Amino acid sequence: MATQSSTIDAASETRAAAVPSRRGGLAKHEYFWRDRQPWLQERGYLLRPRYRPDWKPSWLESGRPYMLCEDGQSTLMDTVLDATRESDGLLVTLKVVDTIVHPYEVEIAQFLSSEPLAQDLRNRCVRILDVLQDPIEPHKLILVMPLLKPFREPKFLTFGEVVAFIQQAIEGLRFIHDHHVAHRDISILNVMMDATPMYSEKLWHPRMPIFNRDFSGRAKHYSRTERPVNYFYIDFGLSRKYDPADCPPRELPILGGDKSVPEFQDDGYDVPSDPFRTDIYYLGNLIRSTFLNRYHGFGFMEKLVADMVQDDPEKRPTIAEVETRFDEISRRMWSWKLRSRLVRKGENILLSAVRGTRHLFRTARFISKRLPAVPTPSS
Structure with missing residues (x-):
């Protein structure tokens, strides 16, 4: 040494x-x-x-x-x-x-x-x-x-792509909780994706993703529908593993990237709470801030997300209940809805018309290739 x-x-x-x-x-x-x-x-x-x-x-x-x-x-x-x-x-x-x-x-x-x-x-x-x-x-x-990439880049194009993300995020958190681990810091910074399938020639540069690795040109990529990806939780710096005999645990708050947790506010900062229920809030708030607050058309998720982010932690569903409810929601969705384009709130009308036309041609191509509306990675 x-x-x-x-x-x-x-x-x-x-x-x-x-x-x-x-x-x-x-x-x-x-x-x-x-x-x-x-x-x-x-x-x-x-x-x-x-x-x-x-x-x-x-x-x-x-x-x-x-x-x-x-x-x-x-x-x-x-x-x-x-x-x-x-x-x-x-x-x-x-x-x-x-x-x-x-x-x-x-x-x-x-x-x-x-x-x-x-x-x-x-x-x-x-x-x-x-x-x-x-x-x-x-x-x-x-x-x-x-090497992973922030889960929002490149951007989501359809509701089906978002459904695939939410499905994996819920599935992944259930796996973590089933093994008695609370993540305790779920945020947009700590959910990533293996984007390598999306890139056709050269991978992105980690610090300047619009360029490829050697800066010889722009990094060209496919959509998630064409090349499905896997999403991953990272950063277990605040995580804890518990003895099942001692569950549900009670812990004093540890502030992570998301500072909006209701039980961590004001007097609650000195009150122990269940970190598994806090994880439910984190995931619900991530879905809310990333999709529901930004795009039109997510009414189908509003009730579930509202329950996940309730002020009272004990009223929030468990991750098993979240998974069951989301499975029911996704099964009821029509193919046309899943293939629909995500439209930003406040999007310019002219720009929306141009993007909508492009989306129609893109969707016709995907259907002709028999690509599923909800992209599912091979492994």
């Missing part, structure tokens, strides 16, 4: 001198990855050129704006970065976990990725491919996971 640290320190000094301090250069929060790049490569994970010892900013010679260069794309935080697994070229995500701050994250994430749980088709939890012990800070571990 001492040898590794010395090597990393030496490499850091060399790169600090080589990389100019100017716009587009490494930000301070990127030093974590720069300092560990040789060590990560020894373990089979290759970072983008920006973080390598021999990096020379390409825009200094090309004259292009740094923001239009692949190596000009920084990471937003020091805890998450994309990489390539050298053994097979798989694109992965590296996440740093401080075990002092989040002592249960790695254990729970590995549990949900373990066998035979990993083979369960209901398991919508991100897979843990590897766990690395940081060579400098002993209390930090690095999780290696498949």
Whole structure:
């Protein structure tokens, strides 16, 4: 370990001198990855050129704006970065976990990725491919996971695509709850998708998704109907696993990404509550804010979502009840409704007419190919 640290320190000094301090250069929060790049490569994970010892900013010679260069794309935080697994070229995500701050994250994430749980088709939890012990800070571990994409990008086109998402989200949360784990931080940031089936040629760039990985052009993609995708829950930093004999548990609030939880407001912040019921609120509010509040035509979901986000946690349905009710709702939906276009609230009339015409031709093509109205991934 001492040898590794010395090597990393030496490499850091060399790169600090080589990389100019100017716009587009490494930000301070990127030093974590720069300092560990040789060590990560020894373990089979290759970072983008920006973080390598021999990096020379390409825009200094090309004259292009740094923001239009692949190596000009920084990471937003020091805890998450994309990489390539050298053994097979798989694109992965590296996440740093401080075990002092989040002592249960790695254990729970590995549990949900373990066998035979990993083979369960209901398991919508991100897979843990590897766990690395940081060579400098002993209390930090690095999780290696498949590269995923925010579940809303590219955008949903039809009600059927949304139904497929909600179905998987409910199914995945039931799987988590059935194994006595409460997620405790479900939000738009912590639900992702494996978008690789949607991309026809080259995958997207993690920091600039409109471009492909090598910035040689725009990232072209299919729709979810043409290339169905799988959705996954990520980030188990606030999650807890409970003994079934002690359920339902009672926990003091832990604030996650969604700050609107009714039982966490005002005096409720000092009152223990059932984290499983809070998960129901989180999922209901995610559906409400992402779809019901943005698009016309989601009346079929209003009653179920309203029950999921009730102020009184004990009045909310369990995830098993949510699943049963949603299955009944989706079975009653007509094909024409499922294939209908999502129309944003407040959408311009002229723009709506143009998009509607395009959608008609697109739908005719999908029907001719016998693509299901509710896209279902093969696995």
